[in-house]
Amino acid sequence: MxxxxxxxxxxxxxxxxCLVGVDQIISPGDVFTVMGPSGSGKSTLLAYxxxxxxxxxxxxxxxxxxxxxxxxxxxxxxxxxxxxxxxLLFPHLSVAGNLxxxxxxxxxxxxxCIERALEQINLSGFGNRDPATLSGGxxxxxxxxxxxxxxxxxxxxxxxxxxxxxxxxxEMRDLVFSQLREAGLPSLLVTHDxxxxxxxxxxxxxx
Amino acid sequence: xxxxLAPAITMTLLVGPVMAGLAMMLLPAFGYLPxxxxxxxxxxxxRELFAQPGLWRSVWVSFSTGLVTTIVSLSIVVLFxxxxxxxxxxxxxxxxxxxxxxxxxxATAFGLAFLIAPSGLISRFISPALTGWERPPDLLxxxxxxxxxxxxxLVLKEIPFLLLMSLAALPQLNPEQRVMMAxxxxxxxxxxxxxxxxxxxxxxxxxxxxxxxxxxxxVVDMAMILGPTxxxxxxxxxxxxxxxxxxxxxxxxxxxxVLQLGVTLAALATWWGLETLVHRSMQHWIERGNxxxxxxxxxxxxxxxxxxxxxxxxxxxxxxALFSFAGFWRFPEALPQDFVVVHWLRALPSxxxxxxxxxxxxxxxxxxxxxLVLATLxxxxxxxxxxxxxxxxxxLPLIVPQIAFLFGLVVAAESLGIRPxxxxxxxxxxxxxxxxxxxSLAEAYRRLDPRWFQLSRTLGVxxxxxxxxxxxxxxxxxxxxxxxxxxxxxxxxxxxxxxLGGGRVTTITTEAVSLAAGGNRRLIGVWALVQAVxxxxxxxxxxxxxxxxxxxxxxxxxxx
Numbered sequence: 005m006x007x008x009x010x011x012x013x014x015x016x017x018x019x020x021x022c023l024v025g026v027d028q029i030i031s032p033g034d035v036f037t038v039m040g041p042s043g044s045g046k047s048t049l050l051a052y053x054x055x056x057x058x059x060x061x062x063x064x065x066x067x068x069x070x071x072x073x074x075x076x077x078x079x080x081x082x083x084x085x086x087x088x089x090x091x092l093l094f095p096h097l098s099v100a101g102n103l104x105x106x107x108x109x110x111x112x113x114x115x116x117c118i119e120r121a122l123e124q125i126n127l128s129g130f131g132n133r134d135p136a137t138l139s140g141g142x143x144x145x146x147x148x149x150x151x152x153x154x155x156x157x158x159x160x161x162x163x164x165x166x167x168x169x170x171x172x173x174x175e176m177r178d179l180v181f182s183q184l185r186e187a188g189l190p191s192l193l194v195t196h197d198x199x200x201x202x203x204x205x206x207x208x209x210x211x
Numbered sequence: 212x213x214x215x216l217a218p219a220i221t222m223t224l225l226v227g228p229v230m231a232g233l234a235m236m237l238l239p240a241f242g243y244l245p246x247x248x249x250x251x252x253x254x255x256x257x258r259e260l261f262a263q264p265g266l267w268r269s270v271w272v273s274f275s276t277g278l279v280t281t282i283v284s285l286s287i288v289v290l291f292x293x294x295x296x297x298x299x300x301x302x303x304x305x306x307x308x309x310x311x312x313x314x315x316x317x318a319t320a321f322g323l324a325f326l327i328a329p330s331g332l333i334s335r336f337i338s339p340a341l342t343g344w345e346r347p348p349d350l351l352x353x354x355x356x357x358x359x360x361x362x363x364x365l366v367l368k369e370i371p372f373l374l375l376m377s378l379a380a381l382p383q384l385n386p387e388q389r390v391m392m393a394x395x396x397x398x399x400x401x402x403x404x405x406x407x408x409x410x411x412x413x414x415x416x417x418x419x420x421x422x423x424x425x426x427x428x429x430v431v432d433m434a435m436i437l438g439p440t441x442x443x444x445x446x447x448x449x450x451x452x453x454x455x456x457x458x459x460x461x462x463x464x465x466x467x468x469v470l471q472l473g474v475t476l477a478a479l480a481t482w483w484g485l486e487t488l489v490h491r492s493m494q495h496w497i498e499r500g501n502x503x504x505x506x507x508x509x510x511x512x513x514x515x516x517x518x519x520x521x522x523x524x525x526x527x528x529x530x531x532a533l534f535s536f537a538g539f540w541r542f543p544e545a546l547p548q549d550f551v552v553v554h555w556l557r558a559l560p561s562x563x564x565x566x567x568x569x570x571x572x573x574x575x576x577x578x579x580x581x582x583l584v585l586a587t588l589x590x591x592x593x594x595x596x597x598x599x600x601x602x603x604x605x606x607l608p609l610i611v612p613q614i615a616f617l618f619g620l621v622v623a624a625e626s627l628g629i630r631p632x633x634x635x636x637x638x639x640x641x642x643x644x645x646x647x648x649x650x651s652l653a654e655a656y657r658r659l660d661p662r663w664f665q666l667s668r669t670l671g672v673x674x675x676x677x678x679x680x681x682x683x684x685x686x687x688x689x690x691x692x693x694x695x696x697x698x699x700x701x702x703x704x705x706x707x708x709x710x711l712g713g714g715r716v717t718t719i720t721t722e723a724v725s726l727a728a729g730g731n732r733r734l735i736g737v738w739a740l741v742q743a744v745x746x747x748x749x750x751x752x753x754x755x756x757x758x759x760x761x762x763x764x765x766x767x768x769x770x771x
Contacts, residue, residue: 054665054669055668056665058595059595078668078673078674079665079668079669080668080669080670080671080672080673080674080677081671082669083671084669085669085670086665086666086669088662088666090662092662092663092666093766094663094681094684094685095685095764095766095767096684096685096687096761096764096766096767105667105670105672105680106670106671106672108671134763134764134765134766135766136764136765136766137765150670151670154669154670154671155671156669156671160669
């Protein structure tokens with residue numbers, strides 16, 4: 005069983021103006037949604053949880069994964085995965101290289117693991133392809149699978165569907181949320197899209 | 212660890228030697244150099260210096276060369292940028308910037324001399340039909356007393372430099388949008404550029420402009436080839452005094468070096484005054500709201516002048532090639548009667564060792580500079596600090612005249628027990644390679660989307676692995692270009708090699724420049740052509756290697 009992602013009295017300030025204040029326990033398999041217009045500081049919240057907060061902001065509060073305080077850990081040791089607006093497949097690696105990039109270093113049978121992952125997203129045989137030749141939907145699926153292969157303990161979603169067209173958006177939404185639920189990961193979604201929030205189905209706050 | 216300390220190490224390496232060199236120049240200039248028996252401070256070196264015949268003429272030529280070169284090159288670059296509209300010609304010129312920049316000063320100077328000399332290519336092409344000359348006229352075109360040939364040579368080299376710096380600075384200004392906005396208010400395109408883009412561009416290229424002034428007012432190798440003689444430019448005179456067998460002349464030479472620093476500073480101050488003046492009248496011109504007056508002449512000048520200088524630069528290199536293969540060649544004939552390889556065969560054995568030395572020094576200094584620059588930029592990124600304040604320190608070795616601190620540096624090194632040698636030459640080249648490498652890489656480094664690295668780390672990959680597996684591959688093309696620039700800068704260095712190597716470290720450049728006095732054009736053609744082609748190899752690799760490596764990765768072409 006996975007741990008919960010716990011945001012304890014998190015407050016982020018910019019020049020003494022409070023941008024975000026959150027106090028929330030996100031259970032495994034749940035998606036907690038933070039809604040707000042652009043510039044409201046929701047991406048800043050993600051940066052703080054992921055470990056990239058720019059020093060211009062002042063943040064207080066703690067972030068826990070189960071009984072582990074990760075507030076001061078470097079980003080790579082937090083076990084917090086991130087899905088961006090863009091798929092951001094590394095252009096210098098093949099599709100398989102991208103999937104393998106996130107695999108924990110001592111994974112046995114990496115190649116087999118990658119091949120199975122490709123099958124899971126209906127892209128068997130795409131391993132050697134140049135990521136630039138994939139369609140938008142295929143790229144998003146590879147990005148999601150790369151995230152899952154890195155075995156995160158929690159996932160952050162930064163408006164991951166906003167750049168997709170309507171039909172693709174619905175498809176990706178279903179895929180992402182079902183995969184996260186299946187993996188039992190606590191997730192934090194920031195978005196300005198009402199439909200995203202509904203599909204996520206978890207607790208919600210608006211900024 | 213290295214990353215944390217990198218900015219400090221870089222700055223120390225740049226500022227330390229310049230300061231030490233200046234100090235060890237100032238002391239002898241006032242008579243203090245115990246090694247040569249100068250134990251007390253005195254003004255004797257200055258009295259001796261001012262008694263030198265033709266001193267003020269030298270000073271004036273150096274001063275005016277600095278200013279005229281900068282005014283002409285900057286005007287041509289600005290006019291071109293204003294008139295450029297993305298046509299095929301414009302794009303071709305933009306692409307030629309890097310290779311032109313990579314041609315060493317000495318090679319350009321020789322090439323230009325071969326073009327414009329009384330018996331040079333131009334005179335041959337127009338004789339006797341237009342001039343009636345049956346033998347080379349007795350005119351002092353190269354080495355003219357006013358330094359005009361020197362200025363012309365410098366202009367050919369400084370245009371690519373200023374153009375490259377401007378092209379690097381422009382994207383952050385959104386020039387297309389500014390011009391579009393001004394055009395929608397009724398301004399003609401070129402006028403729109405002058406009024407809406409130039410005032411924002413100039414502050415961004417001010418430091419490179421100052422570097423051009425400083426360089427042009429104190430250049431040594433080009434002045435030895437194209438500059439006036441008897442008296443020569445101040446920098447060349449100072450070099451001659453330093454090399455005088457009479458060691459007591461060292462004191463006067465030091466005073467001369469300090470005077471050179473003063474001349475360069477005076478040129479910079481004058482420029483600063485001109486800048487204020489031009490700024491005011493520009494302001495006035497902008498506010499008056501003139502929308503079309505002068506559009507056509509500006510447009511023609513913008514295209515024409517840059518075309519002329521680019522063609523001249525290429526013709527100069529072509530001239531080198533022609534002379535290096537020329538057999539018997541009577542004066543008014545445009546081409547030699549036959550082409551021979553004997554000059555090359557004769558030069559080949561003596562080329563080998565300087566070639567190896569040149570390559571070793573260039574590779575060592577560029578590699579050192581690359582490690583320091585990457586570590587400095589990575590530190591900047593990790594700590595999210597803005598670099599603007601320390602930037603002028605980077606320009607210190609480019610703005611303080613070489614001749615004003617390199618001799619002092621040799622003295623300083625000797626007092627630490629370090630004799631002139633290969634290692635010292637590499638350290639000296641680093642002073643000039645490092646700033647250029649930093650300048651050509653910094654923009655690409657900062658522009659790269661930070662999400663790549665955030666993504667990599669959220670996938671559990673450490674900062675170090677992220678640097679090697681994401682940062683370096685994504686930046687491969689700009690890094691290779693920066694390396695090519697670094698190699699080119701090192702290959703072209705004359706004075707640091709000559710002085711810090713104690714005259715015993717011979718490179719292609721020192722050999723080529725030393726041939727200037729001999730006047731054997733075919734031999735000069737061979738050496739100068741080798742000097743010109745050497746940096747091009749680096750640029751060819753920088754362009755070709757990424758294409759080869761990323762043949763199957765279309766996302767890596769052109770992109771980040």
